[in-house]
Amino acid sequence: MTRNDKDTITRRTENCHLLRRMKAGLAAVRDTPYKGALLAAYLVGAVLVWLFRGHLFILDTYGMFSPVLLALIDLLVPLYAVAGLLAILVLLGTPWGGKAAREGLQKVGLVNHAGEAPVLIAKRQDTDNHRLMVWEFDPCGIPLGEWEDKQAKIETALNITIAKMTWAEGRKIVRVHAVPAESDFPALLPWKDEYLSPDNFVLVLGESLTEPVTVNLTNIPHILLGGSTGSGKSVLLKLLLMQAYKKRAEVYIADFKGGVDFPKIWRQNCHMCFREDTLLYVLGQLVAVLECRKEQLEETGCKDLDAYNEAMENKLPRIVFACDEVAEMLDRTGADGERKKLLSQIENRLATLARLGRAFGIHLILATQRPDANVIPGQIRSNMDFRVCGRADSILSGIILGNGDADEQIPKDARGRFITGDGTVFQAYLFDEGRL
Template sequence: MLTDKKSGGKLPQKVERRRIVRRMKRGARKVAPGGGNGPVLVAMLTLLCMFWACTGLIDGVKMGGPLGQLYCIVTALAAVTLAAALTLALFWAWGGPLSAQRVEESLARIGFANENGEVPELLSITQDPDNPRIKVQEYETCGLPPSDWRDRVDELQSALNLTILEVENGQDNQHIKLTTAPPASTLPTKILWTPDCMMDLKPFVLALGVDCAGRQVTWDLHQGHAVLAGMTGSGKSVALRCLLYQCITWGAVPVIVDLKGGVGFSRWAKKCRVITSIEDLLPVLEELSTEMAHREKVLAERHYQDIDEYNARPKAHRFDHIVLAIDEAAELFDKTGAGKAHKAMIEQAEQYITSIARRGRASGLHLLLSTQRPDSNTLPPQIKANVSFSACGMANEVLSKIVLDSTAAADLIPRGKQGCFVVSQGADNYVVTQAYYFDEWRLDYD
């Protein structure tokens, strides 16, 4: 008997009886023509019971007398009863997933029920034909609206031990579908990046890693700017290098800002500019700002919406995509303890970068910011407002809120889980992703 956490009592027996009847009706429909293997199984069961009954009748006739007659009656009744019981059992088994009772008990334990204590009824589980890791669960909602399901996704994932990829309406307002995948704990600890990971991607789409359904999670340069965050040991630096290497592979031009001395990017100087001081950064930002203004003028004069339309012209001078990557952005934007002159340089750099954040996408200038510091200096508001791709690895609640506007990274990523990120894909939609492991020493930088 299912119990409701709110009342502590048993669900009404009439509710359970109604569910059992509905389930058997669904199973009985599978016996109708076109119902799959149902008709064959029922026919075989009926023939088996008839054979048993006939055998019993023959044995009873051979015995003769009152005892033989009684044997015939008992055998016939037993055969009919068994046939009916097994048929009803088949109807029940065909009427819904065998795991339905366990699932509904799990929902009851977290109090996911209506005012009468009824929990949603699991009607079916369907496997995606193109991806066996994805399954669609259909429920009768028992009056719980889709907003309740979306608001309690984290609880539902924990109770059902799965990852909910999507919540959508079913055939009507009384049904709902959950698109699910295995839980995040099933993600591999390391997925080695190789050039083959880019094989199915469109130009200038960069692969961060793989989600619980085995699908690639990507950042499209055409869509805007990106932020990559995570505390020490989260795998942020490895993921950053992987994205930058893909930029180079696609023909984009990275400009890397590393105010920690550039040690982490010593090999990258062969492929792109590496800037290690704010004094060297300001002239570069001025140069990028001038280039952005030039491109905007050209696009406007020739009536192109963006760099891709412009570059698509035959035999045209092409504009390269430029990616300004700032490793540990808080080191650049932090004015704490800075002298007057240094503070003025920070403010000037922030103005340039804010301008790129607001205007750069159409003209092919993109920002890739990374950070590990959980404080207000991490992302200036005007820059954050123009970020379209946010990924946060292992983090505390403060850093997670700064990057994702929620505590999702702190809640969903276990401590010590390297390379695991939560990617924001819209309001209250977060995808747990295992980032590719990028072994730069195996790759050619020449």
């Protein structure tokens, strides 16, 4: 592309945006009362100037102005009035900071083949979430994928933290939902009981930049939590278990640290198991419950637990089985034949629950900090569809999420900051573990 071609394209883009800004100005006059008043004041001024234009010639006391000049002034006054009107519309339709935004994007290389950066056409508060600003850009032919690849650069250029980027009006506009960089995530988000979801069986994890992050166990039955030490896994696990308990689920917890992580109130209200042989027994019981529920559902012709509970008087509770450090539990290093057999039985039972638990209301929440690829066997892992990872290196992030997002997007000093499998970063609620 020659320099001339580029100049022509740039000129056309600019003309096009002039018209667009005028249209946006008209919309702003219609929607914003003070902008409407501003335009009305201008129009009244212009009419007054027109009406009293005779007084403009007051200086011409000696009749020096020729009639031609007077006619010209007569013509120019309305022309100026119209030009002024258009200029005001363009001004009202031009978002604040548009030039700086365009230059910023140009600097970080978000440009098309003609060297043009996207043009900011509107900037407003998000009506759904008042913490967010929506930046609307004419992408100038740059596909959304390229915006996503350059997200970190765009954030630096515009000094924002981006929550999401979407197409709008077909593919004419790219919408960037963001908060100012300095507002970012709060380091601490205390849990409040009113956050407990009334919906069956929705658990709340924390808040992303845009909204609360939740998981519905009726659709996504099992959760895999990862993160390096101190990332906040245990707190998040307990937050989920506390909600499950409040929603009247039966909670089973396997904990090989002797329960030190779980204060007395937990030990009183949940089924705890501290040893491998009791764990095998508990898992066996849960598989038996699963089989029994399977028969009950078949007999009554109900497709799942919710349908059964709706139809029957005798309600069956959901069951949540949790293990905080699942790698510790399933580690075979140095295990003798006997122990290996025990572990493979534990694995088999976990795999059955993972495979069939959804319809019968039996859920697994497993957490791990150990990045060994074979620590959670494939047949369990492949059924754990809701993945959450806290601060992690690329290997652990890869094991939990299947990509390096946690390594790239969670700051190394963050606590309680997680990312889900679909790329949503959130701050988990911090809750007082001493109560249930």
